[in-house]
Amino acid sequence: MTEFNENGVTVRLSVADWNASAGTLVATFTPDETGFHLYSTTLPPQGVEGVGRPTGVRPTGTVTAAGRLTVDAPVRNITVPGVRSALPVYPDGPVTATLPIRATSAGEAKVLISYASCSSTAGCTIPVADRAVALHTSGDSLTFGSG
Template structure:
């Protein structure tokens, strides 16, 4: 029993680490934008096993934190908004698992205690995906949600912002030539 739990924990840790490490040779920048002083970049990465991950990196202003992916969409008691990366309803990509976070959320030192936060700084979320079928580039849309706060106040939330991206079909390399 202990060996099974240890193997499961080792696997979970390896997935978390792979979600946090940039694989420059197999990364494709899909979109960048800044809204409410938070810089966001969306990338597609492939690991050595050929699995694909859609990643969103959120860079809030110095001293600002973001809220956990696990809080409700409307926050806790109306406070905060989750940090999310989601496929749109009509996406040709398919999610192959839950959203992973690069840093664990923490219980805040203020009320409500259920309003989980990430430590101040950069947060990267990773979503394992299956690419659309085919050998062509596909226009897609992803949604991002976030809200950054500091001890001096909060920025307005960004909820369900639609971001247009272009992804390769499953039959292509993610580093393939977009003009093919």
């Protein structure tokens, strides 16, 4: 397990059920302050009319996705002054995303983490785009590294 805190959100990463070079990457995004939400994984990469950034978990290198990213929270649509379209967000508070992964070979990998958090009363934090977290695969093990 590893975690980092950047731009108002703590992200905790772990891998569950690792066996025979496959498992589930678990990423929990917890806003530092109450009243903040994260944007849906389905939000376009540049947001809606420039507002928001999608929550994303993307492996690269010797680790690849083996299924779809799922999130444990329902999506709700909100409206923001000055934006014509609704924005898909998760309820305020932490959300956990899971992604089936598999190692394609032994070696170095990264998980690229993206997100933005906002509050309807306190504004938004600066988005995080492709924050790299290092992984290492070796035989039947996967470990988090620095980087």
